[in-house]
Amino acid sequence: MDLQRLIDTFNFLDNWEDRYRLLIDMGRELPALPDEARVEANRVDGCTSNVWLETTVSDETPPRMHFTADSDAFIVKGLVAILLKAYSGKTPQEILDTDIESLFDDLGLSQQLTANRRDGFVAMVKQVRNRAQAIQSGGTAATAD
Template identity: 55%
Template sequence: MDLNELIETFDFIEDWEERYRILIDLGRKLPEFPEAERTEANRVEGCTSNVWLVCHRDESDPERLVFIADSDAFIVKGLIALVLMAYSRATPEEIQQTDIRDLFRRLGLERNLSPNRRDGFYAMVDRIHELAAEAQAA
């Protein structure tokens, strides 16, 4: 599922329990996160749940960045999947230009997630922007 399919699905499904199930399913499909990367340096500050995020250059296209992430909370893993759909395999310039907050609002997450989860979501986005800026400067 890509972001456009997710938006269409959320537009069609009004029940938030069902939307949460979709998010949880997306989180279950995240690639395995290496245990060695579960370090304090890779932990995202500002998240109530533990979230680890790692960035590296795409081997087939070094202009693009690949992100992998994980959390110890099911809903947060789904939010991670959203963030990765928006940002992984993008260039640092594309990342800086992507307005994830608009997507967050379009999906109805702004009003249906707890303030802590919403803040954690934006903390992940801020960290991705920081990593993109570092990659751009390198």
């Protein structure tokens, strides 16, 4: 499901119970993150729940960044799925140019999520953007955190 289709689906659903169910289902569809990726270096600081974010960078020019991630909380795992849809497979510049706040608003998430979940999402976005900035500057994604 691409981002526009996701926005359309969220807007089609009548109530937040259905939207939360969709978020949870999206999280369940994420591929499993291997245990060896669940290390402190991949843990996202600023999230109440545990969230791990692993980054790989292609050898293409410009490079493309691919993310895998997981969380131990159902709704947060759905937010992780949205984050991956927005950023994975993009170049560092495309990541830096993505207006994730607008997407968050278009999905209606800014009004419906608790402050802790919003803050956690912001922390995930910050980590992705920091890694993109590091690659853009000629560094590695591992040096960005």
